[in-house]
Amino acid sequence: xxxxxxxxxxxxxxxxxxxxxxxxxxxxxxxxxxxxxxxxxxxxxxxxxxxxxxxxxxxxxxxxxxxxxxxxxxxxxxxxxxxxxxxxxxxxxxxxxxxxxxxxxxxxxxxxxxxxxxxxxxxxxxxxxxxxxxxxxxxxxxxxxxxxxxxxxxxxxxxxxxxxxxxxxxxxxxxxxxxxxxxxxxxxxxxxxxxxxxxxxxxxxxxxxxxxxxxxxxxxxxxxxxxxxxxxxxxxxxxxxxxxxxxxxxxxxxxxxxxxxxxxxxxxxxxxxxxxxxxxxxxxxxxxxxxxxxxxxxxxxxxxxxxxxxxxxxxxxxxxxxxxxxxxxxxxxxxxxxxxxxxxxx
Ligand code: SF4
Numbered sequence: 584x585x586x587x588x589x590x591x592x593x594x595x596x597x598x599x600x601x602x603x604x605x606x607x608x609x610x611x612x613x614x615x616x617x618x619x620x621x622x623x624x625x626x627x628x629x630x631x632x633x634x635x636x637x638x639x640x641x642x643x644x645x646x647x648x649x650x651x652x653x654x655x656x657x658x659x660x661x662x663x664x665x666x667x668x669x670x671x672x673x674x675x676x677x678x679x680x681x682x683x684x685x686x687x688x689x690x691x692x693x694x695x696x697x698x699x700x701x702x703x704x705x706x707x708x709x710x711x712x713x714x715x716x717x718x719x720x721x722x723x724x725x726x727x728x729x730x731x732x733x734x735x736x737x738x739x740x741x742x743x744x745x746x747x748x749x750x751x752x753x754x755x756x757x758x759x760x761x762x763x764x765x766x767x768x769x770x771x772x773x774x775x776x777x778x779x780x781x782x783x784x785x786x787x788x789x790x791x792x793x794x795x796x797x798x799x800x801x802x803x804x805x806x807x808x809x810x811x812x813x814x815x816x817x818x819x820x821x822x823x824x825x826x827x828x829x830x831x832x833x834x835x836x837x838x839x840x841x842x843x844x845x846x847x848x849x850x851x852x853x854x855x856x857x858x859x860x861x862x863x864x865x866x867x868x869x870x871x872x873x874x875x876x877x878x879x880x881x882x883x884x885x886x887x888x889x890x891x892x893x894x895x896x897x898x899x900x901x902x903x904x905x906x907x908x909x910x911x912x913x914x915x916x917x918x919x920x921x922x923x924x925x926x927x928x929x
Contacts, residue, residue: 836865
C-alpha cells in the first residue's frame with residue numbers, strides 16, 4: 584500500500600476511496616496511520632474565544648455571524664491578561680497547544696499589538712500557539728509569525744462548488760490567499776472543513792481533494808460535523824449519517840498521511856463508540872475540555888475517561904527545547920527531593 588505524500592488526487596480516486604467497503608477503508612486508514620504516527624497518541628488542544636459574535640461574514644452555519652440572530656452575547660476582544668490566565672489553566676489540564684479564535688472578517692491594525700502580546704505570552708509558557716482571526720494579509724501574517732505564532736487556522740469549509748451556498752461575503756480564492764500568506768510567513772497551517780451542511784458526497788470528496796492538493800498539506804486538518812444552531816440558516820438541515828462521517832475521517836487520513844486529523848466541532852454529539860471509530864480511522868487530535876468556541880464540547884473528565892477506556896495517551900510535544908527539558912527535569916528532581924520516598928531511599 585503506497586502512503587506517499589501526494590498532491591495530485593483526482594475526484595474519481597477520492598470517490599473510489601469513499602466507495603470502499605467500510606472495513607477495508609478503515610483497515611487501510613489505520614495502516615497508513617501507523618506508518619506515520621504513534622498509534623495510541625492523540626494531540627490535545629484547547630480553544631479560547633478571544634472575541635465572540637457580531638462577525639461581518641455570513642457563514643450560514645455560524646452562530647457568531649452578525650447576520651443571524653442566535654441570541655449569542657457579543658463580546659469585545661478579551662484582555663491579554665485574561666487570555667494568559669486561561670492559557671495557564673489549559674496547560675495545567677494537559678493541553679500542549681492553545682488556540683485563540685476571534686469572530687472577525689479580518690483583524691484590524693489596531694488589534695494587532697494585543698494579538699502579538701497574546702502570542703508572546705502564551706508562547707513563553709511553553710505552549711504551542713494557534714490563532715484563527717479570519718483573513719490576514721502578508722504583513723499581518725509576518726508580524727504574527729515573528730511574535731511566535733506556530734499555527735494559523737483558516738478553513739476551506741466545503742467544496743468550491745458548494746461554497747456559494749454557505750458563504751457569500753468572501754470567496755474561496757480569498758481563503759486560499761490567506762492560506763498562502765500564512766505559508767509564506769513560515770507558519771504551520773490548520774485547515775479543514777465542515778460536513779453535514781447539506782453538501783453532496785461529491786462535495787465531501789472535492790473538499791478533501793482541495794486540502795490534499797494544496798502545495799503543502801495542512802499540518803492540522805480539522806474535520807467538523809455541523810452543530811445545528813437555532814437561528815442560523817442551517818438549523819434544520821438533515822443529519823449526516825455517522826458512518827459517512829467516519830469514512831471522511833478515514834479518507835482524510837489516507838490522503839494526508841502525515842497531518843494531524845482533528846475531530847473538532849460536533850464531537851459532543853458523538854457517542855464514545857463513534858469517537859472510538861474516528862480514532863481508529865485516523866483522527867489523532869481533539870479539543871480538550873472547556874468550550875469549543877461557542878458550541879459545547881465534552882468536558883475534560885469525559886475525555887480523560889474515554890482515553891483511559893481506549894488506552895490512548897495525550898501526545899507530548901516533540902519540539903520542546905533542551906532548555907525547557909532541563910527546566911522540567913530540574914523541577915521534577917526538586918519535587919522528588921521533597922517527597923518522603925526520596926529520603927527513604929537515601
Ligand atoms: S465562521 Fe468565522 S468568519 Fe464565518 S461568520 Fe463565523 S466567525 Fe465569522
